[in-house]
Amino acid sequence: MKKEQQLDLYYQMVLIRRLEERGAELYQAGKIGGFMHLYIGQEAVSTGLIAAREPRDRVITAYRDHGVALNCGISANEVMAELLGKATGMSKGKGGSMHMADTSKNMWGGHAIVGGHLPIASGFAIGDQYAGNDNITICMFGDGATNIGYFHEALNIAKTWGLRVLWVCENNQYGMGTSVDRASAVTEIRQKAEGYGMKNGQVDGMDVLKVYDAAKDALKFVRENSQPYLLEIDTYRFRGHSMGDPERYRKAEEVKKWQENDPIGIFNKQLLEKKVATAKALDEIEVRVEEEVAKAVEFAEASPEPAMEELYTDIYCD
Amino acid sequence: MAKITMREAISQALMEEMDRDPKVFIMGEEVGVWGGTYAVTKGFFDKYGAMRVKDTPIAENAIIGGAIGAAMVGQRPVAELMTINFGFSAMDYIVNQAPKLHYMFGGQFTLPLVIRAVGGGGRQLGATHSQTPDAIFAHFPGLKVVSPGTPEDAKGLLKSAIRSNDPILFIEHATMYQVRGEVPEGEYTIPIGKSKVQRAGKDVTIVTYCKGLELSMKAAEELSREGIEVEVVDLRTLRPLDMEPIIESFKKTNRAVVVEEGWKSYGIGSEIVSRIYEEAFDYVDAPIIRVAQKEVPLPYNRTLEQAALPQVADIVAAVKEVLK
Ligand SMILES: Cc1ncc(C[n+]2csc(CCOP(=O)(O)OP(=O)(O)O)c2C)c(N)n1
Ligand SMILES: [Mg+2]
Numbered sequence: 262m263k264k265e266q267q268l269d270l271y272y273q274m275v276l277i278r279r280l281e282e283r284g285a286e287l288y289q290a291g292k293i294g295g296f297m298h299l300y301i302g303q304e305a306v307s308t309g310l311i312a313a314r315e316p317r318d319r320v321i322t323a324y325r326d327h328g329v330a331l332n333c334g335i336s337a338n339e340v341m342a343e344l345l346g347k348a349t350g351m352s353k354g355k356g357g358s359m360h361m362a363d364t365s366k367n368m369w370g371g372h373a374i375v376g377g378h379l380p381i382a383s384g385f386a387i388g389d390q391y392a393g394n395d396n397i398t399i400c401m402f403g404d405g406a407t408n409i410g411y412f413h414e415a416l417n418i419a420k421t422w423g424l425r426v427l428w429v430c431e432n433n434q435y436g437m438g439t440s441v442d443r444a445s446a447v448t449e450i451r452q453k454a455e456g457y458g459m460k461n462g463q464v465d466g467m468d469v470l471k472v473y474d475a476a477k478d479a480l481k482f483v484r485e486n487s488q489p490y491l492l493e494i495d496t497y498r499f500r501g502h503s504m505g506d507p508e509r510y511r512k513a514e515e516v517k518k519w520q521e522n523d524p525i526g527i528f529n530k531q532l533l534e535k536k537v538a539t540a541k542a543l544d545e546i547e548v549r550v551e552e553e554v555a556k557a558v559e560f561a562e563a564s565p566e567p568a569m570e571e572l573y574t575d576i577y578c579d
Numbered sequence: 580m581a582k583i584t585m586r587e588a589i590s591q592a593l594m595e596e597m598d599r600d601p602k603v604f605i606m607g608e609e610v611g612v613w614g615g616t617y618a619v620t621k622g623f624f625d626k627y628g629a630m631r632v633k634d635t636p637i638a639e640n641a642i643i644g645g646a647i648g649a650a651m652v653g654q655r656p657v658a659e660l661m662t663i664n665f666g667f668s669a670m671d672y673i674v675n676q677a678p679k680l681h682y683m684f685g686g687q688f689t690l691p692l693v694i695r696a697v698g699g700g701g702r703q704l705g706a707t708h709s710q711t712p713d714a715i716f717a718h719f720p721g722l723k724v725v726s727p728g729t730p731e732d733a734k735g736l737l738k739s740a741i742r743s744n745d746p747i748l749f750i751e752h753a754t755m756y757q758v759r760g761e762v763p764e765g766e767y768t769i770p771i772g773k774s775k776v777q778r779a780g781k782d783v784t785i786v787t788y789c790k791g792l793e794l795s796m797k798a799a800e801e802l803s804r805e806g807i808e809v810e811v812v813d814l815r816t817l818r819p820l821d822m823e824p825i826i827e828s829f830k831k832t833n834r835a836v837v838v839e840e841g842w843k844s845y846g847i848g849s850e851i852v853s854r855i856y857e858e859a860f861d862y863v864d865a866p867i868i869r870v871a872q873k874e875v876p877l878p879y880n881r882t883l884e885q886a887a888l889p890q891v892a893d894i895v896a897a898v899k900e901v902l903k
Contacts, residue, residue, distance in 0.1 A: 346880035354878070355879055356879055357705050357880075358879075359705055377668070406637065408638050409637050437608070438613035438634075443634060444634075444636040507613075507614075509613060567883060569882075572875050576876070
C-alpha cells in the first residue's frame with residue numbers, strides 16, 4: 262500500500278477514536294442522549310474494510326456506526342451534529358447515534374434492530390443483480406447477530422441466488438454481556454457459512470493492513486464469482502456495550518489485555534518500524550484530528566435544532 | 580404499607596413466584612449475568628442459577644417460541660423481551676401461535692406463559708426502539724394483555740399472570756422503573772381483567788393506563804387546584820377489557836377524556852370511546868376527547884420527541900375542553 266494511503270488510514274482511525282472520546286464526554290454532559298455505542302477498539306475493522314471497497318460498493322451496518330460513517334466519507338461535522346440531534350446532522354437529528362446514513366457516500370445506514378439489516382443487504386444485492394451491475398454490498402454485523410434467524414435467512418438466499426454480498430462479522434467477543442461461547446453453538450463464527458456452502462475467512466481485526474488485505478481478496482472473490490463470502494474479523498470493544506454499561510460480565514484484566522493490542526498503537530508502531538512515517542508526521546496527524554474534532558463540536562453546538570415542522574416531514578414521500 | 584419502586588415491585592413478584600413454584604423460570608436476553616437491562620432481575624442469577632435464569636442468544640423467536648413450548652409441556656416460563664419493539668421480530672409466536680394453540684386444538688394445550696416486555700418512548704432511542712404498540716397486541720383474542728401503572732398493581736398483577744394458565748403479555752414502561760408507590764405488606768395478588776378507579780372525582784372521567792396514569796394523576800392534581808375534580812380510571816388490563824368502572828364513572832360525570840401513549844389512530848382510546856358510546860350513549864354530555872401520541876415515528880431529537888408524546892398539559896387542556 263502506498264505511503265499516503267497508509268497515513269490516511271491512520272488518520273481515519275485516530276479521527277474515529279478522538280471523535281468518540283469527545284462524544285462520550287458530551288454524553289456525560291447530557292448533550293447526547295439515547296443509546297450510544299462506541300467503536301473504540303474496533304477502528305481497524307471498518308477502516309481496513311472500507312478502504313478496500315470500490316466507491317460503487319454499498320455499505321450497511323448495525324448501530325455501532327460512527328466509525329463506518331467516517332470511513333465512508335461522512336464528515337466529522339455531520340456525525341457530531343447528528344449525535345447532538347441537530348438539523349445539520351445527516352439524518353436531520355431524527356436518527357441519532359444509531360442511524361447514520363448518506364447514500365451519496367454509499368453508506369446505507371446504521372440499523373438498530375439486531376440482524377434486521379441482513380435481509381435488506383441481500384435485497385441491495387438482489388437489486389444490483391437485477392440491474393446487471395457488479396456492485397458489492399458490504400454488510401457488517403456483530404457476533405450476537407449471527408444467532409438470530411435473519412442472519413440465516415439472508416445467508417441462505419445470498420448463496421442460493423448468487424448474490425454479491427460480503428458478509429462481515431465483527432466478532433468483538435460479546436453481544437452486550439453475553440460472550441460468544443454462551444450464545445453461539447460454534448465460537449468460530451465463520452463456520453456458520455459452511456452450512457450454506459459459502460466461502461469464508463477469518464482475520465485479526467486489530468491489524469488494519471491485515472483487514473485491508475483480507476477484504477481485498479474477499480471482494481475480488483465476490484465480484485468475480487458472483488457469490489457471497491463471509492469474513493469474520495476478530496476484535497474487541499474497549500468500552501461498554503453502550504453508555505452506562507455496568508460491565509459486570511467481564512474482568513478488568515481481560516479488557517486490559519486487549520487494550521494492550523490497541524489497533525491504533527499497533528499501526529503506529531508498524532508505520533514507525535517500517536519507516537513509512539516519522540514520529541513527527543504521526544504527531545501532526547494527531548494535531549490535525551484534534552482540530553477537526555474541536556471544529557466539529559463547535560459546528561454541532563452552533564447548529565440549530567430541527568424545526569418543529571420536521572416532526573411531520575419524511576413520513577411519506579407522496 | 581411499604582413504599583417501593585416499580586422495579587422492586589416487579590422484581591419481588593418474580594422472586595416470590597420463583598420461590599413458591601419451582602416450575603417458574605425466566606428466559607431472555609441479559610436477564611442473568613447482566614442482571615436485566617433495566618436491573619429488574621439483578622441478583623437472580625446468583626440466587627437461582629443458570630437453569631432458572633436463562634441468558635438466551637439474541638433470538639426472539641427462540642425465546643418466545645421456546646417459552647411457548649416449555650409452557651405447553653408443563654413449565655411456567657416468564658420470557659422477557661428486552662423491549663417490546665423486538666417483539667415484532669417474534670410476532671408470529673406472540674399473536675399467531677400463543678393466542679391460538681389452546682382454542683384451535685379444542686382446549687388440549689395450555690400455555691401458562693408470561694411475556695414481559697418493556698415499552699414506551701421518551702428516552703431518545705429513535706423510531707424503532709420507542710414504541711407503545713399495545714393496541715396491536717390487544718387486538719388478538721386468546722392473548723391477555725396487562726399493563727400496570729403503579730408498583731402495587733405491577734406486583735399483584737404479575738403474580739396473577741405467572742399463576743394463570745393463559746398466555747399473557749405483561750407490558751412495562753421504560754421510564755417508570757423509578758416510580759414509587761405503596762404496596763401491601765406480605766402476600767397478595769390482583770386479578771387480571773379488572774379496571775380500577777385510582778382517583779375519585781365528579782366532573783370528568785379520565786380513562787388511561789400505564790404511563791398515561793402517571794401523567795393523568797399529575798393533570799388531576801393540577802386541575803384540582805382550579806376546582807375541577809377528575810375521576811381517573813386505570814384499565815390495568817387491556818384484554819380482557821373491564822368497562823364496568825368506566826361506565827359507572829361516566830354515568831356520574833357524563834364527560835370523558837381517554838389518555839394513552841400510543842398513536843391515536845386505531846388505538847386503545849378508539850376502543851374505549853366506542854364502548855362508551857355503545858354502552859352509555861344517553862349519558863353523553865360532550866364529545867369524548869382522545870389524548871395520544873402524534874401520528875409520527877418518534878424522532879431522536881429530544882424536543883421533537885417530547886412534542887410528539889402526550890404531556891400533562893395536553894390532558895389538562897382536553898379536560899377543560901370537554902367541560903366547555
Ligand atoms: C432484535 C433485537 N433484539 C435485541 C436487541 C437489543 N440489543 C441491541 S445490541 C445487542 C447486542 C448485539 O451484539 P452484537 O451483534 O455482537 O454486536 P455488538 O454490540 O457487539 O457490536 C442487543 C441484544 C435489538 N436491538 N434487536
Ligand atoms: Mg459483539
